[in-house]
Amino acid sequence: MGSGQVTDWQGKHVTVAGLGVSGVPAAKALHGLGAKVTVVNDGDDARAREQAAELEALGVTVRLGDGTAPDSGSAAGLPEGTELIVTAPGWRPDHPLFAAADAAGVPVWGDVELAWRLRKPGAADWLAVTGTNGKTTTVQMLASILEAAGLRTAAVGNIGVSLLDAVLGDEEYDVLAVELSSYQLHWAPSLRAHSAAVLNLAPDHLDWHGSMEAYAKDKGRIYEGNRVACVYNTADKATEDLVREADVEEGCRAVGFTLGTPGPSQLGVVEGLLVDRAFVENRQKNAQELAEVADVKPAAPHNIANALAAAALARAYGVPASAVREGLRNFTPDAHRIAHVADVDGVAYVDDSKATNTHAAQASLAAYDSVVWIAGGLAKGATFDELVAGAAQRLRGAVLIGRDRALIREALARHAPEVPVVDLERTDTGAMLQAVQEARRLARPGDTVLLAPACASMDMFANYNKRGDAFAQAVRELGA
Known part of the structure; x- marks a missing residue:
């Protein structure tokens, strides 16, 4: 499989493994390039049938409810004649289809590997970002x-916009800001970014990767072949x-970012300013002011770290300091990421429903001095001792x-036996209203x-998103 020109395809x-956000564009792109495409999909629900009908109308073969296990009737579980598999990120490496392929x-x-191989001559550079949280x-x-x-430019990758659409579409880009998950990096051996950042590493998706070592190795693939800067977190x-x-x-x-005073080849914070000591002349002595901490919204510590990482990649690409300041000021965070909902009776109510693992919750809790914490859900195998021990001094109640x-x-x-705890047994969606009411009772x-x-x-x-919406609605009812 060569450069990806039509003659190659x-x-x-x-065989495209999986429908969804990445599988459908991959199947369409490959079909358009003249390949004979078969899509296999484990699920057979209404959405899958709708996507299958769309692809079959183009002439793509789709097999629903078929992960092509060895008993599927095709040789070694592979659709007959398969020369390449393009997989959706969620398919685990131990899936029988991949054993058969091996x-x-x-x-x-x-899908990232396919997009990388299908780039046109003179295509946009990629500035790539991965990490457990903050991507x-x-x-x-x-x-x-x-x-x-x-x-x-465009923000693409693991954030809902298909990289394939960005690479194959008519719009021309100078540079792409690319979010990559560990899943995507696992299946992208040829990727060579202009510059890349790993924001942080904490246990996550270990059921998929098999071990923390394998997870870290896949994250580290983002640095392979970087040309200008490998951005890392000094903490x-x-x-x-x-x-x-x-x-x-x-x-x-190697360019580090820190919430403290930066050393040479680092970006950091000095007296309320984001400063650059990496992409300046004579970095032993000089620093360039990029922005004020107040330009970062919200100015929580982990979000300042995100801003420094973004600034480092932009500076690696040659962006002037004035654009860093303007870009941060123009940025509006997505919903459910440390979103201030309202103040009621002198108490702030903040929605960080996106904090779906302990690492994200740890960063969120660290942003506030006195917290009534609403927590719980599906633990995904996580343990909470380290999180609670670190936050104990900040907790007014839970x-x-x-x-x-x-x-x-x-x-x-x-780890926090003095902290009052309300344990709500009900698990209907109305439980959030009760949770907010109990939190109000505990707060000062x-x-x-x-x-x-x-x-x-x-x-x-x-x-x-729905969880955060329920929280915001409950808060609005408090203030009504």
Whole structure:
């Protein structure tokens, strides 16, 4: 499989594993290039049937409810004649289809690998971001900064916009701000970004990767072949270790970001200013002011770190300091990311429903001095001792909801026994109103009632957005 020109694809037998956000564009793109495309999909629900009908109308073969396990009737579980598999990010590496592909010598690419291979001559550079938390915000900040510099750009990748659409579409870009998940990086061996950042590393998706080591290794792939800068978090040694292990182009630099005073080749914070000591002349002595901390919205510590990472990638691309300031000022965070909902009776109510794991909740809790914490949901195998021990001094009280709330309750009993805890057994969606009412009872003027669940939402809500919406609605009812 060569450069991806039409001559390479004509008549090639390609199996696309999975429908959804990445599978459908991949199938359409490959079909348009002349490949013979078969889509296999484990699920067979109404949405899948709708997508299948759309593809079949184009002449793509679709097999629903068929993960092509070895008993599917095709040789070794592979659709007959398969020369390449392009997989959706969610398919686990231990799926029988990939074992069959490995045995048959058939390569497996992800949607990111396909997009990388299909770039046109002179295509836009990629500035890439990964990490356990903060990816989407950082990529959106980066795109805002690049736009402020007058560059044609878009935030793409793991944030709902297909990279394939950006690569194959008619719109021409100078540079792309690319969010990449560990899943996507696992299946993207050829990716070579202009510059890349790993924001942080904490245990997540270990059921998919199999171990923390495998998870970190996949995250570290983002640095492979970087040309200008590998951006890492000085507060998270694991990210610096990944830079040390990466095989980069000659002259590529390691650039750290810190919430403290930056050293040479770092970006950091000095007296309320974001400053650059990496992309300046004589960085041993000089620093360039980029923006004020107040330009970052919200100015929580982990969000300032996101802004510094975005600024580092933009500066690596040659963006002037004035565009960093303008881009950060123009940026508006997505809903449910430390969103201030309202003040009621001197108490602030903040929605961080996006804090679906302990690492994100830890960052959220660290942003406030006195917190009534609403937490709980699906723990996804997480433990809460480290989180609770670190936040104990900040907790005014806790209200626990969701299926795995007992795990948090037990951690609170061990590490914060003086903190009053309300344990809500009800798991209907109306439980959020009761949770907010209980939090109001525990709060004092000057406190923050913080929804930072440290858990996934699907035991009670369709997704974290719906959970955050329920919280905001409950708060509005308090103030009515």
